[in-house]
Amino acid sequence: MSPLSLAFLVILALTTTVQSHNITKILAKHPEFSTFNHYLTITHLANEINRRQTITVCAVDNAAMSDLLAKGLPIQTIKNVLSLHVFADYFGSKKLHQVTKGSTSTATMYQATGEAPGTAGYVHITDVKGGKVRFTPEDNPSQTDTTYVKSILEMPYNISVIQISAILNSPEAEAPTAAPDLNLTSLLQREGCQAFYDLLTTSGAIGTFLSSADGGVTVFCPTDDAITKFAPKYKNLTASEKTSLLLYHGVPVYNSMGMLRSSNGMMNTLATEGAKKKYDFDVQNDGNDVTLKTKVVTATISGTVVDDEPIAIYTIDKVLQPRELFKGAVVEADEPAAAPAPAKKKKKPAKKGAAADEDAAAPGPDGDGDYSDDETADSTNGGGRLVAPLMVMVACFSWLIFA
Ligand SMILES: *[C@@H]1O[C@H](CO)[C@@H](O)[C@H](O)[C@H]1NC(C)=O
Numbered sequence: 001m002s003p004l005s006l007a008f009l010v011i012l013a014l015t016t017t018v019q020s021h022n023i024t025k026i027l028a029k030h031p032e033f034s035t036f037n038h039y040l041t042i043t044h045l046a047n048e049i050n051r052r053q054t055i056t057v058c059a060v061d062n063a064a065m066s067d068l069l070a071k072g073l074p075i076q077t078i079k080n081v082l083s084l085h086v087f088a089d090y091f092g093s094k095k096l097h098q099v100t101k102g103s104t105s106t107a108t109m110y111q112a113t114g115e116a117p118g119t120a121g122y123v124h125i126t127d128v129k130g131g132k133v134r135f136t137p138e139d140n141p142s143q144t145d146t147t148y149v150k151s152i153l154e155m156p157y158n159i160s161v162i163q164i165s166a167i168l169n170s171p172e173a174e175a176p177t178a179a180p181d182l183n184l185t186s187l188l189q190r191e192g193c194q195a196f197y198d199l200l201t202t203s204g205a206i207g208t209f210l211s212s213a214d215g216g217v218t219v220f221c222p223t224d225d226a227i228t229k230f231a232p233k234y235k236n237l238t239a240s241e242k243t244s245l246l247l248y249h250g251v252p253v254y255n256s257m258g259m260l261r262s263s264n265g266m267m268n269t270l271a272t273e274g275a276k277k278k279y280d281f282d283v284q285n286d287g288n289d290v291t292l293k294t295k296v297v298t299a300t301i302s303g304t305v306v307d308d309e310p311i312a313i314y315t316i317d318k319v320l321q322p323r324e325l326f327k328g329a330v331v332e333a334d335e336p337a338a339a340p341a342p343a344k345k346k347k348k349p350a351k352k353g354a355a356a357d358e359d360a361a362a363p364g365p366d367g368d369g370d371y372s373d374d375e376t377a378d379s380t381n382g383g384g385r386l387v388a389p390l391m392v393m394v395a396c397f398s399w400l401i402f403a
């Protein structure tokens with residue numbers, strides 16, 4: 001399991017403990033909803049649903065989905081339509097049949113996207129006579145024949161998955177939208193990333209970024225200014241070191257700003273190659289700031305270029321220097337206040353000095369208090385690795401409540 005980074009473990013911790021539901025898995029047991037399920041995945045709505053704590057998903061069967069698909073809408077529009085089928089509240093069978101005064105209005109995920117004009121992101125639920133429950137999009141009052149069919153799964157009050165008889169037709173949701181730009185090449189050329197983009201193309205590292213874009217990617221672009229300052233060090237690297245350095249600025253998973261703000265812990269990068277070359281860094285939050293700590297430098301996210309699943313691009317104020325490439329520079333260059341390395345080695349037996357230099361291997365030097373900053377950082381980090389999933393869980397939990 002060594003190639004799996006801590007970032008991965010953190011994600012596992014998230015999915016097994018905080019994320020108590022997986023809509024893809026729930027629907028996979030019911031082949032009559034396979035088309036609906038497939039579209040939840042390709043529109044990335046499934047991830048949104050899994051992230052929410054209190055939610056109702058109104059599934060439609062494959063026949064109803066083919067009616068929707070027959071309209072030939074672009075995928076972004078299908079996403080809007082399907083997001084109208086996800087309510088930001090919990091409606092189990094019982095609650096549906098007991099709506100206050102026989103009728104209520106609920107906000108949907110379409111409303112939450114901010115793309116729904118007026119009240120188009122709301123759905124009206126009516127408990128009609130004879131035990132029927134009717135669903136009517138707020139912007140299409142003439143749709144009165146779409147009703148509750150059955151409950152597929154109820155996990156009160158986290159997620160309710162129900163079947164409704166047909167697609168909710170909303171003129172606003174079906175209106176043409178500008179497709180989001182998912183072309184990483186052109187996104188990287190936007191304001192803020194140009195110098196970094198140039199390095200990616202001249203080195204050829206861009207290929208690795210592009211090939212991971214479909215599955216989700218987060219890119220941390222050092223600002224043009226940061227790249228200029230770093231140029232002398234960059235020139236000294238070999239071609240393969242340059243590539244590793246650039247890949248170190250990409251994470252093969254989409255991370256929204258909200259996700260970064262609510263998670264602390266180690267993150268794998270596109271440069272990671274198993275346990276020996278970890279090329280990972282530590283994401284930490286300081287108030288509203290998100291910092292990336294590499295043990296050599298600490299960079300801060302300074303802006304968002306794009307944050308639209310599956311692609312996120314942020315600017316950072318410094319070039320991230322991985323320990324794997326800049327180990328020697330740590331004590332001398334960036335931490336002048338620390339005791340010089342040779343003095344440290346003289347004091348301690350050679351063996352111990354060497355061990356202390358490895359990741360959190362030594363429990364701590366012999367009480368002379370002569371830690372270098374480097375060692376302190378190491379041991380704190382070792383502890384951080386163990387508690388990180390826990391912290392992430394707690395942070396995510398509170399984030400989900402507020403989201
Ligand atoms: C949800 O379940 C599907 C199918 O079982 C699986 O492929 C996917 O990885 C799961 N997603 C998460 C976030 O666990």
Ligand SMILES: *[C@@H]1O[C@H](CO)[C@@H](O)[C@H](O)[C@H]1NC(C)=O
Pocket residue numbers: 017018019020155156157158
């Ligand atoms: C709902 O989610 C909470 C928090 O994740 C969890 O403790 C609880 O067991 C879940 N309820 C059900 C019915 O799964």
Ligand SMILES: *[C@@H]1O[C@H](CO)[C@@H](O)[C@H](O)[C@H]1NC(C)=O
Pocket residue numbers: 183184185186
């Ligand atoms: C992506 O954008 C680049 C530059 O803007 C362009 O050359 C390329 O053709 C685009 N690729 C696709 C698939 O549209």
Ligand SMILES: *[C@@H]1O[C@H](CO)[C@@H](O)[C@H](O)[C@H]1NC(C)=O
Pocket residue numbers: 232233236
């Ligand atoms: C680049 O390498 C040369 C030769 O090894 C060295 O003298 C110089 O200090 C290095 N420059 C930087 C910025 O690391």
